[in-house]
Amino acid sequence: MENEKFRIPAGAIIACVLIMLLLLAAIFGLGGWLKGFLPDRGAGPVPTSAPAETQTVTDAPSGQPTVQPTADATASPSSSLVDGSTQVSPDTEKTEMIAKCMSAVVSIDITMMNGTEEVEAGSGSGVIITKDGYIATCNHVVEGAASVYVFLNDGSQYKAELIGNDSVTDIAVIKITDDREFPFAALGSSSTLMVGEDVYVIGNALGQLSNTVTEGIISGLDRDIEVDGQSMTLLQTSAAINSGNSGGAMFRADGTLVGIVNAKSSGTTSGGATIEGLGFAVPIDLAKPIITDIMDYGFVTGRPYLGVSTKNISYGYGMFSYYTYPQVVSVIEGSPAALAGIQENDIIIAINGEAVNSSTQLRVMVNTFAIGDEITVTVQRGNNTYDLKVTLQEKTFK
Numbered sequence: 001m002e003n004e005k006f007r008i009p010a011g012a013i014i015a016c017v018l019i020m021l022l023l024l025a026a027i028f029g030l031g032g033w034l035k036g037f038l039p040d041r042g043a044g045p046v047p048t049s050a051p052a053e054t055q056t057v058t059d060a061p062s063g064q065p066t067v068q069p070t071a072d073a074t075a076s077p078s079s080s081l082v083d084g085s086t087q088v089s090p091d092t093e094k095t096e097m098i099a100k101c102m103s104a105v106v107s108i109d110i111t112m113m114n115g116t117e118e119v120e121a122g123s124g125s126g127v128i129i130t131k132d133g134y135i136a137t138c139n140h141v142v143e144g145a146a147s148v149y150v151f152l153n154d155g156s157q158y159k160a161e162l163i164g165n166d167s168v169t170d171i172a173v174i175k176i177t178d179d180r181e182f183p184f185a186a187l188g189s190s191s192t193l194m195v196g197e198d199v200y201v202i203g204n205a206l207g208q209l210s211n212t213v214t215e216g217i218i219s220g221l222d223r224d225i226e227v228d229g230q231s232m233t234l235l236q237t238s239a240a241i242n243s244g245n246s247g248g249a250m251f252r253a254d255g256t257l258v259g260i261v262n263a264k265s266s267g268t269t270s271g272g273a274t275i276e277g278l279g280f281a282v283p284i285d286l287a288k289p290i291i292t293d294i295m296d297y298g299f300v301t302g303r304p305y306l307g308v309s310t311k312n313i314s315y316g317y318g319m320f321s322y323y324t325y326p327q328v329v330s331v332i333e334g335s336p337a338a339l340a341g342i343q344e345n346d347i348i349i350a351i352n353g354e355a356v357n358s359s360t361q362l363r364v365m366v367n368t369f370a371i372g373d374e375i376t377v378t379v380q381r382g383n384n385t386y387d388l389k390v391t392l393q394e395k396t397f398k
Contacts, residue, residue, distance in 0.1 A: 097255040098200060102153050102211045103183040104128045105249050106135060107204035108160075108174075110145035118146050123207030125248030126150065126174065127257060128184040129291065133158075133176030136291050137247030138262045138282075139165040140228065142172050150176060153211050164294035167363045168230060168303070170262050171287050172247075173294040185249060188256025190235065190283035193218050201239040201261055201279070203248025214240040216279075225280055227263050230364050234280040235259050241279035250281045258284050304371045304392035307335020308342060310359040325349050325380075326359040340390040342379060349385075350378035366392070 112121035124141030165172035205212035216239030250259035259281030310326035
């Protein structure tokens with residue numbers, strides 16, 4: 001008896017093939033459907049309509065951060081270059097404001113007399129405040145100068161004359177001796193400044209880098225600071241200030257002048273702490289009436305004056321007892337000092353019994369009194385000491 005062979009019906013085979021074809025079709029269809037929901041990780045371009053969410057910062061070889069462009073080219077401030085790097089577009093409004101401010105700031109060089117010869121003696125900064133060339137600066141920049149020269153941002157240079165100065169506020173006014181119109185700064189208001197507000201300092205840093213711009217904030221208002229023995233109320237800023245910046249300008253973000261830079265703290269404290277980022281400026285609201293008085297009269301009205309010019313000398317009674325005192329170089333005719341009998345070469349050693357150890361301290365002490373006050377000035381004349389009564393008066397001339 002022969003073994004029976006198992007036969008699969010033809011209809012079943014056909015049914016199996018159809019089922020397999022349907023399964024394959026279903027698998028490929030599902031893949032296409034899923035592809036529409038999965039992100040495209042290919043090398044194709046990113047649509048410009050895609051929203052920009054983040055920027056990636058990486059370190060460039062130079063050590064400076066490079067900002068990579070985002071997907072939305074229209075939303076990014078950067079534009080791509082051929083080599084794939086980026087170029088950040090400047091804040092045009094800000095750069096134009098700073099350029100305008102820079103045109104009003106000048107560098108100042110002064111000379112002093114050394115015997116019969118004029119020698120270079122220092123550098124500083126100033127800011128033009130009128131179109132006819134009046135310049136506000138610091139008293140300590142131009143005090144005692146034989147000649148003053150100013151240099152504008154456009155490269156032009158001029159000689160300037162000293163109009164007047166005030167040691168109490170450390171403000172002075174000079175004027176360019178040339179008949180032309182100059183770019184000048186718009187005076188703002190320092191009373192509306194707020195701590196944290198952006199400011200820009202422009203000046204002749206180190207006496208060599210003219211119109212250097214540094215940016216910072218207002219760090220403090222109404223700071224009581226002692227500068228060269230004179231107590232002053234100043235603005236404090238974090239903007240970098242260096243030697244040569246004195247007399248320069250502090251501008252706020254709208255381009256108005258809000259301060260005249262006059263001091264900085266540097267070095268270390270007595271406790272060894274390092275001092276950084278402490279710069280100061282005379283508030284423009286304090287400087288305005290001083291500047292106006294000097295421009296109108298050549299001096300500040302309402303101030304008592306003694307009427308002497310002095311220099312510092314060392315003087316003592318023994319080999320190891322030398323001290324610094326102001327010695328009278330000249331006496332103004334008709335001044336309170338002249339009327340009291342103070343003479344040329346007298347050494348002023350005290351006022352009202354309080355020792356005076358420098359010409360700066362002499363000015364500071366006189367300005368603590370009021371017009372009409374009588375003070376006792378102790379002078380050393382040769383081997384004799386005299387107590388002279390001086391009635392302080394208002395200065396009414398340049």
